[in-house]
Amino acid sequence: MKIAIDAMGGDYAPREIVRGAWEAYQESGQQIILVGDRSILTNELKQLGDNYAGLEIVHADEVIAMDDAPAVAVRRKKNSSMVMAAELVRDGHASAMVSAGSTGATMAAALLRLGRIPGIARPAIASVLPTENSVTLLLDVGANVDCKPKHLVQFALMGSLYAHKILSIEVPRVGLLNVGEESTKGNELTQDTYTLLQEAPVHFYGNVEGRDIFKGTVDVVVCDGFVGNVVLKTSEGLADVLMKMTSQAMRQSSLAKIGATLTLPALKKLGKKLHYSEYGGAPLLGINGVAIVSHGSSKALAIKNAVYRARESVENGLISAISDSLNNNEHKVG
Amino acid sequence: MKIAIDAMGGDYAPREIVRGAWEAYQESGQQIILVGDRSILTNELKQLGDNYAGLEIVHADEVIAMDDAPAVAVRRKKNSSMVMAAELVRDGHASAMVSAGSTGATMAAALLRLGRIPGIARPAIASVLPTENSVTLLLDVGANVDCKPKHLVQFALMGSLYAHKILSIEVPRVGLLNVGEESTKGNELTQDTYTLLQEAPVHFYGNVEGRDIFKGTVDVVVCDGFVGNVVLKTSEGLADVLMKMTSQAMRQSSLAKIGATLTLPALKKLGKKLHYSEYGGAPLLGINGVAIVSHGSSKALAIKNAVYRARESVENGLISAISDSLNNNEHKVG
Numbered sequence: 202m203k204i205a206i207d208a209m210g211g212d213y214a215p216r217e218i219v220r221g222a223w224e225a226y227q228e229s230g231q232q233i234i235l236v237g238d239r240s241i242l243t244n245e246l247k248q249l250g251d252n253y254a255g256l257e258i259v260h261a262d263e264v265i266a267m268d269d270a271p272a273v274a275v276r277r278k279k280n281s282s283m284v285m286a287a288e289l290v291r292d293g294h295a296s297a298m299v300s301a302g303s304t305g306a307t308m309a310a311a312l313l314r315l316g317r318i319p320g321i322a323r324p325a326i327a328s329v330l331p332t333e334n335s336v337t338l339l340l341d342v343g344a345n346v347d348c349k350p351k352h353l354v355q356f357a358l359m360g361s362l363y364a365h366k367i368l369s370i371e372v373p374r375v376g377l378l379n380v381g382e383e384s385t386k387g388n389e390l391t392q393d394t395y396t397l398l399q400e401a402p403v404h405f406y407g408n409v410e411g412r413d414i415f416k417g418t419v420d421v422v423v424c425d426g427f428v429g430n431v432v433l434k435t436s437e438g439l440a441d442v443l444m445k446m447t448s449q450a451m452r453q454s455s456l457a458k459i460g461a462t463l464t465l466p467a468l469k470k471l472g473k474k475l476h477y478s479e480y481g482g483a484p485l486l487g488i489n490g491v492a493i494v495s496h497g498s499s500k501a502l503a504i505k506n507a508v509y510r511a512r513e514s515v516e517n518g519l520i521s522a523i524s525d526s527l528n529n530n531e532h533k534v535g
Numbered sequence: 536m537k538i539a540i541d542a543m544g545g546d547y548a549p550r551e552i553v554r555g556a557w558e559a560y561q562e563s564g565q566q567i568i569l570v571g572d573r574s575i576l577t578n579e580l581k582q583l584g585d586n587y588a589g590l591e592i593v594h595a596d597e598v599i600a601m602d603d604a605p606a607v608a609v610r611r612k613k614n615s616s617m618v619m620a621a622e623l624v625r626d627g628h629a630s631a632m633v634s635a636g637s638t639g640a641t642m643a644a645a646l647l648r649l650g651r652i653p654g655i656a657r658p659a660i661a662s663v664l665p666t667e668n669s670v671t672l673l674l675d676v677g678a679n680v681d682c683k684p685k686h687l688v689q690f691a692l693m694g695s696l697y698a699h700k701i702l703s704i705e706v707p708r709v710g711l712l713n714v715g716e717e718s719t720k721g722n723e724l725t726q727d728t729y730t731l732l733q734e735a736p737v738h739f740y741g742n743v744e745g746r747d748i749f750k751g752t753v754d755v756v757v758c759d760g761f762v763g764n765v766v767l768k769t770s771e772g773l774a775d776v777l778m779k780m781t782s783q784a785m786r787q788s789s790l791a792k793i794g795a796t797l798t799l800p801a802l803k804k805l806g807k808k809l810h811y812s813e814y815g816g817a818p819l820l821g822i823n824g825v826a827i828v829s830h831g832s833s834k835a836l837a838i839k840n841a842v843y844r845a846r847e848s849v850e851n852g853l854i855s856a857i858s859d860s861l862n863n864n865e866h867k868v869g
Binding site: 346347378387388391410414415416436441451454456459461462463465466 | 680722745748768771774780781784788797
């Protein structure tokens with residue numbers, strides 16, 4: 202099984218992408234196809250050492266930029282590393298794709314080249330967020346800004362299967378993101394979705410509120426892509442500001458400065474826990490093939506972990522599980 | 536000018552509510568009407584000292600609980616401290632009301648007793664959030680879970696006036712909360728709102744993303760009440776979890792423990808900055824009268840600050856400014 206990586210996508214591409222692929226190969230023997238400029242990638246690989254027999258290069262002479270309009274870029278840049286990575290999966294040369302490029306463009310490339318799983322109306326982007334003691338899967342975080350209740354039900358189903366198969370949660374609890382816990386709460390979308398989720402083949406916990414996301418009240422939190430995107434970016438922004446304020450506060454007195462030096466290792470450990478790299482990117486659920494988007498600022502560790510999540514998704518039959526669940530509503534998740 | 540306070544509403548009522556009122560009176564001479572059980576409130580006041588000539592009590596023998604259904608509670612509990620506080624404003628005995636009780640019930644009581652400012656379709660709850668260097672006003676944070684573009688435009692107008700008159704921002708920049716910066720981004724609601732905001736009498740900055748809220752990119756962030764409520768609760772939850780994780784991390788080694796002791800004063804200062812009490816509650820904008828909801832967990836400091844925000848709203852003519860702006864679209868804010 203090979204995994205295709207868009208080696209030119211991301212803020213630290215190609216160096217950190219190549220390094221992440223290289224590390225995954227050294228650590229686990231996972232075979233990888235790096236897609237991008239052959240001479241640049243060869244040069245990067247050579248700097249890492251001699252042992253890269255399992256790392257293949259497929260040449261692509263275009264790159265989709267972060268600010269390219271997704272659908273347009275995918276249509277025009279047919280020889281881009283991202284589009285070609287998707288084609289390697291479509292044509293059976295690779296079993297999964299990973300990109301740290303534009304999330305929108307990766308979704309567009311995956312949709313146009315791999316298509317949807319039959320029966321899935323709208324693929325979703327799922328994000329794995331850290332909680333006090335574990336993780337929560339939040340979806341959709343941006344693929345679908347206007348949703349219908351039936352879309353959210355499919356997100357619940359796909360999220361539940363991902364949590365079960367990849368995050369190893371026996372019976373994932375699914376919560377509907379809402380403004381209150383009571384079943385009568387919410388806007389039109391969530392009220393109608395609530396009713397449908399009670400009948401869906403998932404372990405429906407009920408409504409959850411914003412504060413439940415990082416508390417870890419449930420394993421899967423379902424919402425439309427507008428709300429999910431705002432939640433994700435608000436959280437990133439708040440965490441950044443809090444970290445900055447903490448470090449500023451700690452530089453305000455010399456005693457605090459000494460204290461900060463002593464607490465630094467503990468805080469770094471925490472930062473690592475909070476960091477997305479640990480979890481290795483956001484799966485595009487509903488695409489008829491395994492596709493994972495890593496954060497634009499991914500370094501080698503994030504890419505390596507994305508490779509592992511991609512491999513687990515293939516090995517654990519995520520796509521066929523989603524496909525089967527659509528054709529068999531009796532199949533209760535977990 | 537008197538301010539009516541629902542002395543029985545909130546997790547720490549009546550003790551901390553009475554204390555907050557008492558402190559505001561001692562500090563500024565602000566006259567206050569405490570609404571609630573006369574014997575309990577008299578007893579609380581007596582414990583604080585002799586000087587409470589400017590603190591009046593109006594007896595109310597019912598209390599609206601946090602989990603009472605808002606509209607039902609307001610209709611049934613006509614003698615509740617919250618409803619009676621609203622009636623004191625309606626009847627001209629007080630110039631503003633403050634409650635730390637249920638936000639939904641306070642909005643219902645204010646709506647039913649004070650009504651809307653003529654021309655305002657939907658009153659909104661605005662929340663003042665701390666940013667790196669200042670604050671941002673976010674609205675709506677929960678009053679209206681299904682909104683139309685024209686509602687969001689009114690939120691922008693009211694938020695802008697509040698930021699100008701109460702937060703002392705000369706020309707408040709108004710951002711539309713969205714999933715991307717480009718004008719074409721968003722769901723149906725935000726795309727249509729964007730067009731309207733370009734013509735509205737506010738300083739429209741354009742779209743902002745979740746990460747801009749705590750960064751302080753703009754002074755006023757406009758969104759529907761579903762999104763705003765989720766943002767607010769997610770942020771509270773994340774901040775809680777981060778604080779808990781930080782303190783856990785700091786207890787994991789003895790060096791870190793010593794460090795933590797030294798950094799504690801700096802961190803406490805930061806905590807204070809982040810704490811809502813500094814800002815004194817959420818104004819209900821669009822209500823035909825000044826009404827402020829304090830957080831359920833408000834202690835004396837939060838109540839005192841809410842009293843000051845209420846007084847400033849009255850003194851600076853917030854209600855008539857909103858009313859005027861609806862009748863005079865030429866009036867550019869700031």
